[in-house]
Amino acid sequence: MKKIETTTDATLVRQYLEGSEDALSKLINRHKQRIYNFIYSKVFDRDITEDIFQDTFIKVIRTLKRGKYNEEGKFLPWVMRIAHNLVIDHFRKNNRMPKFDNSGDFNIFSVLPDEDLNAERLMVKDQIESDVRELIRELPEDQREVLVMRIYKDMSFKEIAEQTNVSINTALGRMRYALINLRKVIDKHDIVLTKY
Amino acid sequence: MAKLYINQSPNEKVENLKPKEETISFLLNYSKALHVLDGKQMQYENLLN
Structure with missing residues (x-):
């Protein structure tokens, strides 16, 4: 009869933090296929997948x-997020430094830029928007x-002032401090929010 | 009509992939070798083989 795996990820993480290397081995073996396949489904290259998988762990x-x-x-979602960020880093690097593969065949698409939002760029865009949303949640x-009324709801400062029962100057001041505080958090945590 | 020279969809292939044993082995050895030392204001990493 097949033995049912009962140790939770949280327990294994705790055991690893207490010094059990065997717990890490179990965690990796439990999730390796899912994480590896997730990375491969984005990059479609075994060597790059292997590198990103290694860097993730x-x-x-x-x-x-x-x-x-x-x-x-939430061990698995956390690891998947790390893998996802590393996949994005990989595409960012490749966009900065387009490279030729040395397979011998000349491929015109490797030198023609694609200005549309392709899958990689969409991923980067989604990631940036998601990061910004998280940062906004940290604001007073x-x-x-x-900030939400101005940027996401496209309201004028007059409308914002009326809805929040403050003067226009106060609304402008709050917007200014919101942007200053966002920049501070971004600098403090070295968060990269650019596409390239 | 163009012929399609493919027997298996890319998605089917993806589901069967696994990392190399060497990669797993490297990670487990890396974990054993890595030690984090707490300083007064910083943490220091040490790789002890």
């Missing part, structure tokens, strides 16, 4: 050993309210 190991992991119970309530 190096980051996982370093974060765990540094005691920075705080998403107990009054600043967040003004």
Whole structure:
């Protein structure tokens, strides 16, 4: 009879943090196929997939050993997010440095730029928008309210002032501080929000 | 009509892939070798083989 796996990821993470290397082995073996396939489905290259898979777990190991992991119970989504970010980094690097493959055949598409939002660019765009949304959540309530009304709801400062019962100058000031605080958080955490 | 020289869809292929044993082995050895030391204000990483 097949033995049912009962140890949760959270338990294995705790055991690893307590020094059990075997727990890490179980975590990797449990999720390796899913993470590997996720990466491969984006890059379609075995060698690159292998590199990104390795870098993903190096980051996982370093974060765990540094005691920075705080998403107990959500191990797989956390690892998938790291893998996803590394896939984006890979495409960013390749966009900056287009390369020829040395297979011998000349491929015109490897030198023609594609200005449309292709799959990679869409991923980067989605990631940036998702990062910005998370950053906005960190803002104080009054600043967040003004920023959301202005940027996402496209309201004028007059409308914002009326709806929030403050003067236009106060609304402008809150918007200004919202942007200053966003920049501070971005600088503090070295967050990259550019496409290339 | 153009012939399609493919027997298996890319999605079917993707589901069967796994990382190399060497990669897993490298990661487990890396984990064993990595030690994080806490300083006063920073953490330091040490690779001990």
